[in-house]
C-alpha cells in the first residue's frame with residue numbers, strides 16, 4: 542500500500558503560520574505546575590487505563606459524565622480509534638470536500654470506503670445533496686468539520702442536527718478542533734442525538750499542541766467503542782495530569798482566545814486591502830487566494846521572506862489558495878508586509 546502521508550513542511554523560519562498552533566505558549570504558572578506534576582508521578586506504574594480524573598474533569602466542563610468522554614493523544618488519535626471501531630471493510634464514510642484531509646486519510650487507512658460529498662460556493666455543506674448521499678450510501682460515519690479546515694466556515698446547527706438524524710444509526714462526527722474560536726458549538730446537540738460525536742483538541746486554543754491531547758464527547762456506546770479500539774494504557778500519566786491541570790487554568794485559555802479573535806479580525810481587515818480574495822473565518826486561520834499571482838508563487842515569495850503559510854491549492858476547489866494561521870500581532874504584521882511585497886513586486 543503506497544499512500545502519501547499528511548503533513549505540512551516543518552522548516553526553520555522566523556514566522557511560522559502554517560499549522561494553526563497557538564502563537565503563545567501556556568503561562569509560566571501552568572509550566573511550573575507541570576514541573577511539579579512530572580516530579581510527583583509514579584513512572585514505574587502504568588497510567589490509569591480509564592483516565593478517570595481527566596475524563597471527569599472534561600465531562601464536568603461540558604455538563605456530561607465520565608462515560609461520555611474518550612481521551613487520546615491528540616484528536617487525530619481519537620478519529621483513528623473511532624474509525625477502527627465504527628468503520629472498516631464493507632462500511633462507508635462520507636466526507637464533504639474541501640475539508641480536513643485526515644478524515645479521508647484515516648478512513649482509507651482503516652479500510653473504510655470513502656464517499657465524497659460537496660459544499661456550496663461558501664463551502665457550507667448542502668442539506669439536500671447531503672441527505673441524498675446519506676440515504677443512498679448509508680455511511681457508518683459522516684464527517685462534518687465545523688469550523689471547517691481549511692475554509693474556516695461554521696456549519697449551521699440546524700443542518701448538523703438534521704444530518705445526525707438522517708445518518709442514524711451511523712455516526713455523525715463533528716470535528717470541532719477550532720470550536721473555541723467560533724460563536725457556537727454542536728455540543729448543544731449532544732443530548733438530542735445518541736449517534737453524534739463531537740471531537741475537540743488541546744492543540745489550538747489551549748496552546749498545548751506538543752502535549753498531544755484530544756477528546757470526544759458522545760453517548761456511552763460510542764465512547765465504549767473507542768475504548769475497545771484503543772491500545773491498553775494509550776494515554777500516559779503525564780498527559781492525563783497535564784490535561785487535568787490545564788482545565789484548572791481555563792481563564793488563561795479564554796483570555797488567549799479572545800486576544801487571538803481580535804487579531805483575526807484585524808488580520809482579515811488588513812487582508813481586504815490587499816489583492817487577495819478572502820473568506821470569513823470562525824477559526825484561528827484565514828483562507829485567501831491571491832488575485833494576480835499563482836498561489837505557489839506567493840507561498841514561495843513568503844517563504845523567501847521567512848514567513849511560512851500553508852499551501853492548500855491541492856484541495857478540491859481551492860486552486861491557488863493559501864491558509865494563514867493567526868499569529869501574534871508582530872507575526873501577523875510581518876506576514877502582511879511580506880505578502881504586500883510579494884503581491885506588488887516584480888514577477
Ligand code: PMP
Nearest residue numbers: 615616617641690718742744755
Ligand atoms: N481536526 C482538525 C480539523 C485539525 O485541523 C487538526 C489539526 N490540524 C486536528 C483535528 C488534529 O489535531 P490534534 O491531533 O493535534 O488534536
